Amino acid sequence: MGIWQGQSRRKATGGKYKIVVKKHKKEMGRESAETHLTDDTKIKIVRVAGGNKKVKLLRTNYANVMDPKTNTCKKVSISNVVGNDANKHYIRRNIITKGAIIETEMGKAKVTSRPGQSGIVNAILINE
Structure with a gap:
């Protein structure tokens, strides 16, 4: 079953809306990338609107x-995901999202990019 990001067919009370238009491709959604911390690097290129x-x-x-x-900026290896405000279970599963706190060779850093959208992990070092 696909992911659809259009308006719900139901009202808050449970009643049905009168359907005026059909579903459009522009309302289509996709599964999140959920960037994992592993030994290898894997990317997926997706065609989007336009x-x-x-x-x-x-x-x-x-x-x-x-x-x-x-x-200065350095490319360093990530050892662990320490914190993630997006979902508390992402810490245990080592999933990297924007705002996640990661443990690196240089110390703890906060992810500033969106790995599932931009294809790269950029982070800024946290002063402790």
Whole structure:
């Protein structure tokens, strides 16, 4: 069964709306990428509206971490997902989303990019 992001067919009271228009392709949704922390890197390229392409990062073990003190950026390996406000179970499953706290070689960092949309993990070092 597909994911549809259009208006619900039911009212808040449980009654049915009168259907005026059919479902459109622009209302279609997709499953989330749920970028996992693994040894290899895997991406998926998806065609989206307007003929554009979206790069979904499915698996990775590297992140581009920026140090705000020295204003430098390094590609470092990710060892663990420490925190994730999107879902508490993502920590146990090592799923990386925007806002997740990851443990790297440089220390703890907060993810600033959307790996499931941009295809890369960018993070900023957290001062502790």
